[in-house]
Amino acid sequence: MxxxxxxxxxxxxxxxxxxxxxxxxxxxxxxxxxxxxxxxxxxxxxxxxxxxxxxxxxxxxxxxxxxxxxxxxxxxxxxxxTPELSSERIEELASLRALLEPELASRALPRAHLALIDRLQAINATIAECAAKHDDVGYIRTNLEFHRTLYLRAQAPAMLALTETVWLQLGPTMRALYARLNRTEVPHNHRLIVSALRAGDEPSLRLALRSDVTQGLRLLVV
Amino acid sequence: MxxxxxxxxxxxxxxxxxxxxxxxxxxxxxxxxxxxxxxxxxxxxxxxxxxxxxxxxxxxxxxxxxxxxxxxxxxxxxxxxTPELSSERIEELASLRALLEPELASRALPRAHLALIDRLQAINATIAECAAKHDDVGYIRTNLEFHRTLYLRAQAPAMLALTETVWLQLGPTMRALYARLNRTEVPHNHRLIVSALRAGDEPSLRLALRSDVTQGLRLLVV
DNA sequence: TTCCTATTTTTGTGATCACATTAGCGCCAT
DNA sequence: ATGGCGCTAATGTGATCACAAAAATAGGAA
Known part of the structure; x- marks a missing residue:
């Protein structure tokens, strides 16, 4: 009562x-x-x-x-x-990025207009700033923003969601990586990606993506 | 108190x-x-x-x-x-299967010994039984078991987990599909997969998987 | 009969509590 | 000093409750 x-x-x-x-x-x-x-x-x-x-x-x-x-x-x-990934797991997640992200980029390519490419270039400038300031978290955030901005044009929400899941799993490990290798400028592959987009060159785009995604993680697997 | x-x-x-x-x-x-x-x-x-x-x-x-x-x-x-998928979403999920599963099969190929291949053939027999009995749920379950049994040999848990996520999203839709097309025997591509495994033929294996994964879903996109 | 409205029921959300288990930590014996 | 042991505090789990919002239903007016 x-x-x-x-x-x-x-x-x-x-x-x-x-x-x-x-x-x-x-x-x-x-x-x-x-x-x-x-x-x-x-x-x-x-x-x-x-x-x-x-x-x-x-x-x-x-x-x-x-x-x-x-x-x-x-x-x-x-x-x-937060997960501590084994070398095998890191390698596997890198393979997944290498599998998914070129596909997303390919799908975005025919839809990528000039405003998008300019925006990507601007993000690259921000990445360079973060690298200069040794702002690791900012670097990771802006780097992912670069990729997401491109992939949003792919009109493939499920594929993007799966890719972000992979990013999520790699998050803490990525931080440990970038703190170690102390970048000082924007990755070369990002420039290649922008160039390939401007040229409408799909094979180059896929290759640049695969390289960009794989290079950093490769250092971690030692 | x-x-x-x-x-x-x-x-x-x-x-x-x-x-x-x-x-x-x-x-x-x-x-x-x-x-x-x-x-x-x-x-x-x-x-x-x-x-x-x-x-x-x-x-x-x-x-x-x-x-x-x-x-x-x-x-x-x-x-x-339970989700109701749009045609675009179904197509996208099918693309994901077509992207992930050949990769898993490729990784399983060098590790696939005879006992595994025999087991796959046995599962195919069970699939045929389900098809004959018009047991839709059994058909789906056994079909997925076929794929999972193969992929487990790939030693790629993250990739398999992502793939199962895709299966999960397609589950209810898959049921609606199989209830419609009323299969009566084991899909031809499953036989091709087993053959390619026995022959150690990776290109054929990838092709057979891509076909197997894509064929059913293609009918749904109408 | 049909449509709009008011009431009742259903449903998700978040807070709180009791309980079992585990991790952390001090204490004593060797 | 160190290693084992027991105790206390901390933590996850699941049940229950109050509440707000939404859905369902009933009732009345046109």
Missing amino acids: IPQTPIHQPPKVGDTATSAHDRVYRTLRTQIMHGEFRPGQSMTLRGIGKTFGVSMTPAREAVRRLVAEGGLSLSSSGRVA | IPQTPIHQPPKVGDTATSAHDRVYRTLRTQIMHGEFRPGQSMTLRGIGKTFGVSMTPAREAVRRLVAEGGLSLSSSGRVA
Whole structure:
């Protein structure tokens, strides 16, 4: 009977255009993909909840989703951490990038108009800035933005989603890689990609993509 | 203060070697992938919970995971249903299969010993049985078993996982397809795959896979 | 009969709690 | 000093509840 506890909903004065778990999910996903976590970094549901000002429930759902996509891995006891990839796994994920991304680029090629190519060139300039400032996270973020901008033109959402899943899995490892090799300028292959787009040269485009995707990861497999 | 409600845990007399949400997840995933649901079929969290004898919480986590993999889609209001794919989406997923599966087969080829090939031939016999009995779900299940058995030899878990994600997305649609075209025997391409494996002929193997993967779906895109 | 509206029911979301398990850590004996 | 042991705190899991939004249903007016 007791008609108690009518209110335990927080004020929620702000707007939540989207649900809480989705906000947590998207933020964590971006952070992982951009390499803001080290490989093997562990986190707790209550900790995530406190960080985002929510209870365990949305934190749990966001984590489950990320685990399903391979962005987080969970131990036998349910503890969650950022994945530490074996050499074989890195090689395999690099192969997947080499398989998927040239295909996406090929599909984008006939739809790539001049404004897009100019935009890609501008992103390359930003990449150069990040490299000069040794901003690893910025470098990764802008580099992925370059690829995503191109692939969005492919009109292949499922293929792009799968590719982003691969990026997500590689996120923490990518950070460890770029911190090691200390780039100082925009990768040469990005220039080749832009050139091939301008020329409408599909074979060159595919080759440049494959090289760009493979080169960095190759250093990690030692 | 009231020290009430010390026990609301169900007897749990059975063994749960794994967690509840994982059991729900795996069962639903298999059902979706094998085409046991029609495209657009909706379900509720409470309904799923009642079906599996659990509360909403594990049902929600299982559903979230499946949504993340594309096996279920959720409407703007959070309602969950099996996805209804557009022609473009089906075509795209078929392209993904055509991209990934020949690669997996190529990687499996050097590792494919005789016992494996014999096993594939046995699975083909089972497929023929299902076709004769017009057992659509059995047909899909056995067909996927054929492919998975081959790909397991590729030693490429991430690539296989991505491929299974594609299968999952196609599950309900696949059912609708096979119910329509009423097969009566094992697909010819499966025989070609076995032959190419025996001969160690990689180009033929890739071609046979691409054909096998593409042929059925092509009919759906009308 | 048909269409619009109001009410009732259903459903997803997030918070909280009890419980089991595990990891972390100190403590004592050797 | 070190290694094993037990205890405490922390953590994941699942159930339950309150609430808001949406869907379904019923009822009345044209």
